[in-house]
Amino acid sequence: MNKNDHQGKIAIVTGGTGGIGMAIAARLSSEGARIILWDLDAARLNQVLAEHPDWRGSVVDVVNYDSVTRATSDAIDAFGRIDILVNSAGFSGANHRMEDYPLDLWDKVIAINLTSVFLTCRAVVPEMAKTGFGRVVNIASMAGKEGVPTVSCYSAAKAGVIAFTKAIAREYLDKDIRINSVAPSAVETELLKQMAPATLEMAKSKIPMGRFGRPEEIAAMISFLVSDECSFSTGAVFDLSGGRATY
Template sequence: MPTAETSRVAIVTGGAGGLGLPIAARLADRGHRVAIWDLDGARAETAAAGIEGARGYAVDVTDPVAIDAACARVVDEMGPLGILVTSAGHNGPVAPFAEYPTDGWDFVMKLNLDAVFHCCQAAVREMLKTGYGRIVNIASIAGKEGNPNAVAYSASKAGVIGLTKSVGRELATTGVLVNCVAPAAIETEMLTQVTPEFRAYVTSKIPLGRLGRAEEVASLVAWLASEECSFSTGAVFDASGGRATY
C-alpha cells in the first residue's frame, strides 16, 4: 500500500485563474500548503481564501528581483519549498508572421519563457538546500507542433520544453525532478484571448473532438508534483486528447 504523501509547500504561478487555480486546489487536496502567485494581489488572496491552507501573494513573475523576494517570503512564512508549478502565461497576439508585432513577441517571451527561467532558478536554489523538489512547467502542444499565427506563443512554449529537458537532466541526481506538461487547448479563461476562428482551429486538431478540461491537467500535474513521480525528469507529458504525435 502507498504511504501518505508528505505535506510540502508549493508555489503555483498564475494560480488565481486559468489552469493555475484548479492545479492549486488539487495540490491542496493532496495535503500541500499552496502559495498562489498572481500579478493581482487581491485576486491571489481571493483565490487563496477558497483553498484550505493557501496563501495569496502579489508577484510580478517577469521581475527576477520580485521573484527572489517572494520566494524568500514564502519560505519564511510557510516553510521549505518542495513544489513549483509555473502556470502563468499568455497567448499573445494572433497574427500572420509577416505582420506579427514586435512588442507582442517581447511580451509573450518575457512572461512565458523568461519568467519560467527565473522562477525555476529561484525555486531550485531553495530545493537544493533540502535535497528534494518537484518542478512542473506548463508548456503546450504548440511548443511541439507550432500553431500558425501564434509564433511567439509557440516559440515560448518550445523554449519551456527545452529548458525543462536541460534543467531536469542537470539536476537528475539531486532529488529535484523537473518535468513539463504539454496540453492542447484547454477550456479556460485563456481561450477568451483568441478569436472564435482560432478556437475552432485548435479544437479541430484534437482527435477526441473536444477541448480539454482544466481538472484533467491538474490531475496530471499533481502526480508529477508528488513523491510517486520518482523516475521521470526532463520529460514532457502530453495532455492533448490524442493530438501529440511525439
C-alpha cells in the same frame, strides 16, 4: 478520484488564480499540500485567498526577478523550504502573421511564457537543492511541439519551455529533484478566450476527441508529477492532447 500523498508539502503555483492554476492548487490542497499562489492580479488573488483561508499568496510579477526572489525568500521564511513549483502563468497574445507581429507583443509573450519560467526556477530550484528534494512542472503547450500559424511567438515560447525543462532537469540529477513539463492542447480557460474564433475552431478540429481539455485533467497529471512516486521521470514532456499528439 485517485489521490497522491502531498501531506505537508509546500507548493508554489504561479498564475495561481487562473483556471489551470486554480485547478492545480485545489487538487494539491485536497491531497494535503500547503498552497502558496503567485499572481500579479492583486484583486483576484485577495478574492481567491478569502475563499481559501488556508492558502497563502503573494502579488508577484514573474517577469521581474526582484519580485520573484522576494517571494521566494518570503516562502522560505514562512515554511523553511519549498517542495513543489508549478509554473502555470501564461499569456497567448493576439493572433498575427509573422510579418505583422508587433515587436512589443513578441517581447511580452516571450517574457510571460518563457522568461518567467527561467526566473522562477532560478530562484526556487537552488532552494530545493539545499534540502535535496523538489518537484517542478512547467506548463508548455502542444503549440510548442507543433507550431501553430498566427501564434508563432506563443509557439516559440512554449517550445523554449520544453527545451529549458529538458536542460535543467539534467543539471539536478544528483538530487531528488525532478523537473518535467506538460504539453496540453487547448484547455477551457480564460486564456483560451484570448484567441481568435478561427484559431479556436482550428485547434478543436485537431483534437480527435472533439473537445477541449479541462483544467481538472491537467491538475490530475501534475498531481502525479509532483509526487514522491514520480522518481524516474525527469526532463520529460507529458502530453494532454485528446489524441492529438503524434510524437
